[in-house]
Amino acid sequence: MTNEAAVRGAFRIQEHYCRSNAAPIYADLCAALAEGLTRETRTGARVLGWAGEPTRDAVPLRLIGGLHASVLAGADADLAAVFAGAVTDAARVAAVVAEALRRHDDALYPWLDGPPQTNEPGRSAALMTGLLAVAARFGPRLEVLEIGSSAGLNLLIDRYRIALGGTAVGPADAPVRIVPDWRGPPPPAVPIAIGAVRGCDVAPMDATDPAVERRLAAYIWAEAPERLARVKGAIAMIRERGVDLVQADAADWVEARLAEPQAAGTVRVLMHSVVWQYLPEATAGRIRTAMHAAGDRATAERPLAWVAMEPDRALGHQVVRMRGWPGAEGWQVLATAHAHAAWIDAGAAAATGEGIALPEGAQVRV
Template structure:
């Protein structure tokens, strides 16, 4: 059971992660909560007395999502000034937060009831780097399976246009073009065709529902207004044509998908981003076991791949890794990325996972 020190510490961990990802507004807010939050409000008391593991539960971003929803609704001008970066003094931020928590208690408490489901289209650019590696090894056709799809915005990966260091992928007439700041060599110009995209989530969100769309907007960090524009454009793409997203336990769903017949000439690929750390260990282990077993059955005609973008505690960034079968099946690092895909470093400087490691340890920080 967590205690007050641990719960305040979760905000310091979040502050470190925000600072490492060029998010000073949330960094300052996290530092202010860690330093000055009191039990003088019902919200403050619930945060400080949080019974679970606060970082794993994404406690800071549960709170910040609720606060951002107030800002987007125009409910508090002083809080909006904090979110706009116009207030930087910690004491002033603490005073504003304490007042807001008291005045907007009824609106904020429900945001603590469930984890944020951040769904960021920019992460698709990082994932594309892993998919390109899979296509380089096994051929262009990819059958894509995503776990932890949330509202399914990354299930649009076959409909986005990407500029990956000058190498272009995706439809030329795509409504959304994702262009991360690029470091290292351009992405290889490898033929790649995503023939199908399916996803699951234990609690999927319908992005076409205006209430859900507003909730997704609230989880966008305030430093990057362009992200908000892109999320709304991606939601509009779903309104025009939906995605294949179902409610399911990740292990149940992957086991069932791996048992399905696989077309010759296409690589079946498991994909996920900022998801693994939130899976209960029994679920994660079942997925490892299922992927190893499917890897042993993989053939040149029916390969299997695994691509992920997951956080690394030491780096404070995301590591993009890929593995595939047939072959030795070990993890290869193909690059690193900003948490929301603002930049991608394709130099592969993070190094490869150690031999025998099924999936690297992830920092338990929700981004």
């Protein structure tokens, strides 16, 4: 497959993922770009000649993030109509997108330099599903470690009010409430006490920086204005009281955290969401090795757990799973979920997720 064919295929994969996650506007944009992208602009030429793996590198969402930034800046009324869902005719969408690429070529080009930043607080609901399963198995006291924390919005997981099918967790007066459409049996209504939440990212973002806030907003799908309000609320929470987020290689950081003394009666939990696909295999392998070694040392007094929300390409959705030590049970699939946890389906987990391992290959970032 040529680079250009792989790039067009990446847009088609992302189109499928968007349609599977109730994002028709973004799906239409991906379809238009898959068919109509040319080398006429610097941006188009760079995308079509992409040197890396375009799906792993999330090239479609890099470009659409740049287009959305132009809309949010008030720089393109025609493109704004497409992002608002007011223009849906495929030919018209394609024409507007082509013109936007020509008009905003210089502004769009830098959006290809780095991966999309889709730090979505809603994913805390899916991750909390895993943490509740950990608490039900090992006890309420948790120490949480997150890799790929981006701007740290999910490091607020203990400060959000999260409602999961009748099971509510977090402060009743929390300024941000997360209430996904819950399907299936509710998670266990067990006590949970998160004593510490720490995170790392290879390139962390300062959510309190207005430029970062604008960047995060550009990657929010236009179909979900409630997500934008939630992100702004989360950033306000960080401005009021920060999070423990550091710059670090994920494997270096996990190895160092697992080597630290662990308090008796506290479960140490590694968690992540839509991250595993971006780790170099050497990094992922080191984390697996470190977790299994720590699992071998785990005791009933000092347990270890791993909670993940990661995409399954065949399903077009996320799978939420948990693994704990001591014990030889392996991965427990808890639920499937929308890309941004707009819905969580615990009832479908056994039928659709059985036997799925942690993601190894390229997937789709959302």
